[in-house]
Structure formats: C-alpha cells, structure tokens
Amino acid sequence: MPVKITWYGHAAIGLELTGKKVLIDPFLSDNPVATVKATELQADFILVSHGHGDHVGDALAIAKRCDAIVISNYEVTSWFEKQGVQVHPQHLGGGFAHPFGYLKLTLALHGSALPDGSYGGNPAGFLITTFDNERLYFACDTGLFGDMRLIGEEGIDLAVLPIGDNFTMGPDDALRAVKLIEPEHVIPIHYNTWDLISQDPEAWADRVRAETQATPHVLQPGESLTL
Numbered sequence: 001m002p003v004k005i006t007w008y009g010h011a012a013i014g015l016e017l018t019g020k021k022v023l024i025d026p027f028l029s030d031n032p033v034a035t036v037k038a039t040e041l042q043a044d045f046i047l048v049s050h051g052h053g054d055h056v057g058d059a060l061a062i063a064k065r066c067d068a069i070v071i072s073n074y075e076v077t078s079w080f081e082k083q084g085v086q087v088h089p090q091h092l093g094g095g096f097a098h099p100f101g102y103l104k105l106t107l108a109l110h111g112s113a114l115p116d117g118s119y120g121g122n123p124a125g126f127l128i129t130t131f132d133n134e135r136l137y138f139a140c141d142t143g144l145f146g147d148m149r150l151i152g153e154e155g156i157d158l159a160v161l162p163i164g165d166n167f168t169m170g171p172d173d174a175l176r177a178v179k180l181i182e183p184e185h186v187i188p189i190h191y192n193t194w195d196l197i198s199q200d201p202e203a204w205a206d207r208v209r210a211e212t213q214a215t216p217h218v219l220q221p222g223e224s225l226t227l
C-alpha cells in the first residue's frame with residue numbers, strides 16, 4: 001500500500017498509513033502558511049514531537065473532535081490526558097506496534113516546555129516502520145547529531161528534516177544529516193513560516209542532488225507526496 005505524506009506548512013504533516021490517518025505536530029490555526037483549517041482535518045492518531053506551541057498546535061482540539069489518540073513522550077501525553085484526551089505514552093528509544101505501523105521515538109536535540117510552562121520531558125523524533133516495511137524518519141525539531149547515522153543504519157526510505165536554522169538545523173547541517181542518514185527520499189520542513197527561519201528550499205534540494213544519493217522533494221504547503 002503506498003504511503004501518502006502531506007505537508008501543511010511548518011512541521012505539520014499528515015500521513016495515510018494502512019487506512020489510518022496520522023497527524024504529526026498539527027500546528028494550523030496560528031500557522032501563517034497553512035492552507036487548511038484544523039477543523040478540516042481528520043485523525044486517528046496524533047504524534048506530538050515536543051511541547052512547543054508550534055508543534056502542540058491544534059492537537060488538543062483535533063484529538064477531542066476526532067477521538068484521536070495522542071502519542072508522545074510520557075510528560076507530554078500526561079499533559080494531554082489531564083485535558084481529557086486518549087493518549088499512548090512512549091519514550092526515547094522505545095517502539096510500539098500501533099495499528100498504523102511500528103513507531104519508535106528517537107533522540108532530538110531541542111527543548112520541550114509545554115505552552116503553559118509545564119515540563120514536557122525530552123523532545124523526540126519519530127521513526128515509523130510501515131506494514132510494507134517502509135521506514136519513515138521524522139527528525140522533528142533538532143540540531144544535527146552524529147547518532148543520525150544509527151538511525152540511517154535501519155535503512156530509511158524517507159527522511160523529513162528541518163532546514164530553517166535558528167531553532168533547528170539549518171541547510172548546511174541538514175545536508176550533513178542527509179549524508180549520515182542516507183535516505184532514499186528527503187523532504188525539508190520547518191522553514192519559511194516566519195522571516196526568522198527564511199530559507200531557499202530549491203537551493204538546498206540542488207545541493208542534496210549534487211552531493212548525495214537522496215531524491216529531494218520540495219513541497220508547497222498543502223501538497224502531498226505518494227511513495
């Protein structure tokens with residue numbers, strides 16, 4: 001079954017995996033580049049990488065409306081659970097077989113305080129192994145780290161990497177990340193939401209094509225890629 005990935009701008013991603021709708025970091029209402037409203041999206045599962053507002057976004061409202069299960073680290077899921085949402089806590093290095101595939105939380109170098117200042121534990125990335133054995137790696141908000149090579153050893157079909165700089169990896173380090181991970185396909189995210197993270201994704205894609213074996217896909221907000 002093909003995997004469909006939709007980028008909603010910033011770090012908001014929609015996945016259709018084995019008939020399940022999975023959202024990652026659904027930041028839409030306050031997202032200046034989003035082309036859809038939070039109320040237009042459906043979800044069975046919502047993955048939240050860390051507690052920052054541009055990732056928690058509309059997760060609470062969507063989870064309540066859709067009866068979706070929020071998956072994140074223990075600290076972030078506890079925050080959602082207190083607000084009446086179904087959750088599944090995991091933690092870094094731990095994997096679980098969900099109805100959409102096997103999800104492992106990976107290391108991310110970042111912060112995780114929640115919008116009300118609550119402790120959000122350690123931030124995470126997501127490694128999803130689909131039922132067709134496709135491996136999708138979402139680095140989420142992170143700086144470059146050498147252990148991306150270990151993630152790459154799993155054989156990554158698609159890597160989704162931040163390139164915005166300032167809060168996360170910039171284009172240079174994201175290119176180094178591609179060299180460590182060696183994915184077949186790569187999608188850049190977390191750029192051009194605000195001036196502070198303004199980047200030229202096509203210039204970055206040219207460097208990926210010139211210096212690595214990966215195929216870059218620069219999406220417009222609202223655009224999908226099917227693999």
Ligand code: NI
Nearest residue numbers: 050052110141
């Ligand atoms: Ni963040």
Ligand code: MN
Nearest residue numbers: 052054141167
């Ligand atoms: Mn962010």
